Amino acid sequence: MIQPFLLDLPDEFETDRLHIRCVKPGDGAKVYEALRESIDSLRQFPASLPWALEEPSLEASEIYCREGFAKFIARRDFRFLVLLRGSDTLVGCCGLHRPNWKVPTIEVGWWGRTAYLGSGYVSEAVTGLIKFAFAQLPVHRVAAFVDDLNEKSARVCERAGMTFEGLLRNERVDPDGTLRHTRVYATIRERVA
Template identity: 50%
Template sequence: MNKIFHTERLTIRCPQTGDGKAVFEATMDSLDELREFPASLPWATEVPSVDLSETFCRSGSENFAARRDFPFLMLLRDTSTVIGCGGIHRPVWSHAAFDIGWWGRTPYLGQGLITEGVQTLLRFAFADLRARRVQALVDERNKKSRRLCERVGLTLEERPHDCGTDIDAKHRNIKIYSSTNM
């Protein structure tokens, strides 16, 4: 079950062996911005490398095939330019519940590309995985991701999740956005 989606401007597909360099370059273009939200993007606090990015791609492909996790690369259509990553994560098959997550490459933000990708991932979760619930866990300070949640039809739940403090000793809360149907 290796899905590839084509939207008007994107190709969205599972990472593959050999994608590590492109993922690393996209990460490096965005690292400062990604590190602003350690509560929802803890992996961004680590030191990136091509090898780690390649490991992410290889294990992502394996996990996808085993239905343990569903990572995707978002590429400009008909190119190999990674403009972001997203995925349907932490499946709870007994409840048909999943998390959704994403990040966008900084030079490509503000063009609706990540919104286009997240809408596609939500359709995949509900149509192909038969999700009954999909939730996004968003750092309360990440206004762009919170607005994106609203644009794609996710609803803010009342209960924030306390994440304690980040590496700069700033208190962080996670906002939970969800949908039970699409």
């Protein structure tokens, strides 16, 4: 059985245009600024992103970063900031969530800062994060669960080399009671170059 605490892994990595690093205490202001700018687009999919329904605050963003750092150290969740390489500009957040060390598998999630959407940064970050997962963690599968109406996230999965595995019908519900379908995408270790 895998002992997560014994996993040695870096807390940052780079892609062609991005510096991706673990959230840390003190990052809350940066996350808060990006969230305030992006909250309306994130609220389009409340069944998938229920946390976006809460009003962003500096305090909540700092708690998110501090909890994320603690969970990273405990190897229970892996939250990352996506920064433009060579700068301190936050273009989004991504992470590896809900590890199941018995199989082992993990989920990938992300959100992009509105001002930087359409530039390919989210796809680059997700592709990099999947490569990171297979290189640094003993996982055999990385999965993404995307709202059926979220075409942009579906395209991110496809650009990152994930395979559409199926549709979970009426799997989630919006706050207004509307049932939502969820697309399942995944990639397995043998498919990653």
